[in-house]
Amino acid sequence: DDERMEWWRDAKFGMFIHWGAYSIIGGERGEQIAGGGAEWAMDKLDYTIEEYEKFPAMFNPQLFDADKWVSMAKDAGMKYIVLTSKHHDGFALWDSKVSDYDIMDASPFKRDIVKELAEACRKQDIKFGLYHSIVDWHHPQAQGNLFPNYNAGQKDQSVVNPEFPKYYENYLKPQVKELLTNYGDVDIVWFDGDWIADYTTEMGKDMYSFIREIQPNTIINNRVDKGRNGMEGMDREGNFAGDFGTPEQEIPATGIDSDWEACMTMNGSWGYKPSDENWKSSEDLIEKLVDIVSKGGNFLLNIGPDGYGRFPAESIKRLKEIGEWTDANAEA
Numbered sequence: 554d555d556e557r558m559e560w561w562r563d564a565k566f567g568m569f570i571h572w573g574a575y576s577i578i579g580g581e582r583g584e585q586i587a588g589g590g591a592e593w594a595m596d597k598l599d600y601t602i603e604e605y606e607k608f609p610a611m612f613n614p615q616l617f618d619a620d621k622w623v624s625m626a627k628d629a630g631m632k633y634i635v636l637t638s639k640h641h642d643g644f645a646l647w648d649s650k651v652s653d654y655d656i657m658d659a660s661p662f663k664r665d666i667v668k669e670l671a672e673a674c675r676k677q678d679i680k681f682g683l684y685h686s687i688v689d690w691h692h693p694q695a696q697g698n699l700f701p702n703y704n705a706g707q708k709d710q711s712v713v714n715p716e717f718p719k720y721y722e723n724y725l726k727p728q729v730k731e732l733l734t735n736y737g738d739v740d741i742v743w744f745d746g747d748w749i750a751d752y753t754t755e756m757g758k759d760m761y762s763f764i765r766e767i768q769p770n771t772i773i774n775n776r777v778d779k780g781r782n783g784m785e786g787m788d789r790e791g792n793f794a795g796d797f798g799t800p801e802q803e804i805p806a807t808g809i810d811s812d813w814e815a816c817m818t819m820n821g822s823w824g825y826k827p828s829d830e831n832w833k834s835s836e837d838l839i840e841k842l843v844d845i846v847s848k849g850g851n852f853l854l855n856i857g858p859d860g861y862g863r864f865p866a867e868s869i870k871r872l873k874e875i876g877e878w879t880d881a882n883a884e885a
């Protein structure tokens with residue numbers, strides 16, 4: 554639907570925000586450092602559900618300032634923000650009535666982060682989207698053969714939990730409905746975790762039309778469908794599920810027919826990870842932006858705020874430098 558996609562195609566540049574209880578952990582457990590993305594701390598650092606629950610219980614980001622975050626995105630030339638409403642760890646950053654594993658009931662913070670960011674975006678004329686994980690390591694009905702306790706030592710993602718359809722109907726969908734009902738326009742829903750064996754194409758189709766019914770103009774990424782990582786399936790007949798493809802940490806070749814958005818990190822992690830000092834330079838990030846836009850894509854550049862609610866200094870520096878460049882070079 555061209556009309557629905559119009560603002561998104563014009564936008565070109567957005568901010569991804571990976572933030573949650575894992576932002577306290579920073580990818581470290583004693584001497585152990587998680588490889589890759591620190592938002593996977595629960596899995597990679599072998600926390601049981603019970604052990605991990607202490608992090609939401611500590612999550613109290615007193616320096617969180619939604620207006621400031623949105624200004625930093627805007628000053629960098631970004632036109633939209635996509636926040637992790639729930640990552641794989643299952644912890645909800647909004648006031649969920651479906652679950653107690655949320656910012657109001659499981660943490661001392663007791664401020665609805667989704668609400669504050671949605672309102673700040675609206676105020677500053679920035680589009681607002683949510684990343685939402687299908688995978689849920691905290692919910693017993695969503696944990697493959699790990700039921701009833703997530704235990705990283707026994708992971709096998711090919712084993713299906715027979716209860717998963719109940720999680721899908723009674724938890725995943727109702728939570729998505731809350732997000733699409735209580736926060737005004739949600740301009741993008743960015744699903745992830747479609748790879749697990751439990752999730753089916755039928756669920757993907759159902760989820761897509763479910764969202765369409767609540768908010769007809771929401772733009773939904775391809776990972777709402779099963780097995781649509783990266784650009785997979787974008788050429789699939791009757792491209793029902795996704796409005797855009799999501800190549801990750803790479804820029805695809807030219808000549809792609811469908812809409813796409815490359816998402817990238819500034820270092821090697823989506824979630825806050827102070828041990829990762831492998832920062833891309835501002836020049837490199839600007840080059841990537843130019844390359845992506847010239848090939849007809851959008852660029853979703855990630856920030857991993859810390860457990861207090863601050864953007865890392867290295868990220869702020871890059872946002873500023875990118876902003877100086879976009880000020881000098883962009884038409885609008």
Ligand code: JFZ
Pocket residue numbers: 590592593745746781782783784799800801816823
């Ligand atoms: C997922 C998450 O597991 C990760 O933590 C982060 O949120 C990222 C944005 O998305 O990881 C993926 C998803 C898709 C691919 C690779 C990693 N893919 O398409 O190759």
